[in-house]
Amino acid sequence: MGEKKAVGCARPTGAVVGEQPKKDSSGTPEEREVEEMGITVGGKAPDFEAPAYFKGEFTSVKLADYLGKWVLLCFYPGDFTFV
Amino acid sequence: MYPEFEKLNVQVLSVSVDSMFVHKVWDETELAKMVDGGIPFPMIADGAGNLGKVYGVYDSNAGVDIRGRFLIDPDGVIQAAEILTPPVGRNVQETIRQVKAFQLVRETGGAEACPSGWTPGSTTLKVGPDLVGNVWKVWKP
Numbered sequence: 120m121g122e123k124k125a126v127g128c129a130r131p132t133g134a135v136v137g138e139q140p141k142k143d144s145s146g147t148p149e150e151r152e153v154e155e156m157g158i159t160v161g162g163k164a165p166d167f168e169a170p171a172y173f174k175g176e177f178t179s180v181k182l183a184d185y186l187g188k189w190v191l192l193c194f195y196p197g198d199f200t201f202v
Numbered sequence: 203m204y205p206e207f208e209k210l211n212v213q214v215l216s217v218s219v220d221s222m223f224v225h226k227v228w229d230e231t232e233l234a235k236m237v238d239g240g241i242p243f244p245m246i247a248d249g250a251g252n253l254g255k256v257y258g259v260y261d262s263n264a265g266v267d268i269r270g271r272f273l274i275d276p277d278g279v280i281q282a283a284e285i286l287t288p289p290v291g292r293n294v295q296e297t298i299r300q301v302k303a304f305q306l307v308r309e310t311g312g313a314e315a316c317p318s319g320w321t322p323g324s325t326t327l328k329v330g331p332d333l334v335g336n337v338w339k340v341w342k343p
Contacts, residue, residue: 128249129246137277158280161280163277167252167253185274189213192215193272194269194270195267198228
């Protein structure tokens with residue numbers, strides 16, 4: 120599970136899981152515009168680091184930390200909604 | 203449902219544009235009343251929709267991540283995806299069926315495939331030259 124450190128905001132690392140982002144001239148990952156990497160079913164998942172709430176704690180999650188496990192990544196529109 | 207995912211070695215991660223603070227209060231005030239002990243997996247805060255944009259589920263008009271579900275295998279490969287607009291919920295049983303099917307395919311190194319309508323325990327297809335033109339003998343829809 121993620122470490123107990125704050126991550127400013129959810130951000131893609133700019134690489135797929137298990138790989139380093141390509142170095143480019145457009146600055147640090149924080150400064151770089153979010154690239155519209157897109158996903159391909161059958162291709163590697165885009166990696167990311169994000170803040171998360173887990174069992175009473177604020178933590179951070181990095182997708183690549185779960186390599187070796189199956190991951191079910193579920194997006195939903197909002198807390199306190201109905202469906 | 204969650205113990206079933208744990209048994210299958212599946213880590214669930216949920217994502218919405220709500221902050222960690224909102225996740226906490228939703229978990230404590232509402233979800234803990236539906237799920238004993240509250241939500242057992244990390245709830246990710248995607249405030250700016252950055253993850254949603256990369257995964258193709260961010261609705262910039264509504265400012266939310268719509269219902270996208272991605273099954274990622276232990277090598278980091280996306281094996282399945284489902285995206286729904288907000289008013290219709292998912293079917294967790296169908297997700298579990300897909301997890302079991304993809305795990306079976308992986309365990310057999312791709313030697314077996316799960317045909318349309320496959321459920322755990324039913325016939326798989328043994329992939330190979332002998333099967334060509336003979337699917338009708340082993341698989342009755």
